[in-house]
Amino acid sequence: MIDMKPEKLIDIISGNMLHLAGDDSLNLDTVIASDLMSDVLTLENEPDILVTGLANTQCIRTAEMADIPFVIIAKGKKVSQEIIDLAREGDIYLISTHLSIYKCCGLLYTHGIKDTF
Amino acid sequence: MSGITFTYKIEGGDFVNAGKASSEIKRTLKQLNVAQKTIRRVVVSLYEAEVNIVAHAHRGNIDVAINSENISIILKDEGPGIKDIDKAMEVGFSTASPSVISMGFGAGMGLPNMKKNSDYLNVESEVGVGTTVTIKVALIE
Numbered sequence: 390m391i392d393m394k395p396e397k398l399i400d401i402i403s404g405n406m407l408h409l410a411g412d413d414s415l416n417l418d419t420v421i422a423s424d425l426m427s428d429v430l431t432l433e434n435e436p437d438i439l440v441t442g443l444a445n446t447q448c449i450r451t452a453e454m455a456d457i458p459f460v461i462i463a464k465g466k467k468v469s470q471e472i473i474d475l476a477r478e479g480d481i482y483l484i485s486t487h488l489s490i491y492k493c494c495g496l497l498y499t500h501g502i503k504d505t506f
Numbered sequence: 507m508s509g510i511t512f513t514y515k516i517e518g519g520d521f522v523n524a525g526k527a528s529s530e531i532k533r534t535l536k537q538l539n540v541a542q543k544t545i546r547r548v549v550v551s552l553y554e555a556e557v558n559i560v561a562h563a564h565r566g567n568i569d570v571a572i573n574s575e576n577i578s579i580i581l582k583d584e585g586p587g588i589k590d591i592d593k594a595m596e597v598g599f600s601t602a603s604p605s606v607i608s609m610g611f612g613a614g615m616g617l618p619n620m621k622k623n624s625d626y627l628n629v630e631s632e633v634g635v636g637t638t639v640t641i642k643v644a645l646i647e
């Protein structure tokens with residue numbers, strides 16, 4: 390287990406905080422990166438982080454159903470108020486970053502965050 | 507048999523509201539202290555089924571019945587129906603439009619995943635009329 394709190398992770402990816410959820414002691418160990426929400430929904434185990442280039446309400450809904458507490462929208466995609474409101478409702482961290490998915494995941498990898506299956 | 511029931515109306519193409527029913531059912535099951543893994547199986551199945559109405563049908567209704575032992579969900583839609591249900595159950599079979607794909611769905615993984623996550627799944631369909639999907643999950647071991 391690595392020690393990766395939301396604040397530290399947001400700093401690593403130069404993230405914009407769109408919604409900070411209630412639980413700041415959350416430990417972020419595992420990640421899935423996908424633009425295919427059906428794929429995220431087939432995971433046996435729930436990852437701590439979803440990295441996606443998809444900026445729509447379904448990425449928050451998917452995180453909610455799959456019990457993923459932390460969503461990163463990469464590639465500097467514009468995130469609508471509707472998406473932010475949904476993250477607030479579901480108490481899910483919503484962070485955007487200008488980084489590409491490749492760079493974002495590379496940074497998570499070098500900081501010890503693992504894959505999920 | 508006593509229990510709680512819920513009904514939802516779903517509009518085809520309404521991706522903004524897709525997932526509302528699943529979200530509400532998740533909250534209810536949490537309040538009933540159902541195990542986290544069980545809730546996850548229920549809402550993942552329900553969510554993919556809800557998205558199927560939005561993605562593939564014109565409109566539909568979701569009827570949910572919860573008692574102390576089971577959750578039973580019936581999703582009945584008016585839409586094009588499914589010509590070959592066995593084929594639709596295969597991983598990778600999809601007739602989804604580009605707009606559905608842009609929403610993160612349409613890879614032909616929904617029905618197989620609903621099958622995997624539920625204890626009972628039944629799909630009935632009439633081409634040109636609509637589709638009825640029934641999902642059941644036991645809430646206790």
Ligand SMILES: Nc1ncnc2c1ncn2[C@@H]1O[C@H](COP(=O)(O)OP(=O)(O)O)[C@@H](O)[C@H]1O
Nearest residue numbers: 558562587594600601602612613614615616617
């Ligand atoms: N409610 C429905 N009405 C009409 N067709 C449906 C419905 N649900 C599923 N289908 C058909 O079955 C196919 C496979 O469904 P699914 O496994 O959920 O994959 P996807 O929705 O990603 O295409 C769909 O592409 C569609 O052709």
Ligand SMILES: [Mg+2]
Nearest residue numbers: 554558616617
């Ligand atoms: Mg589907």
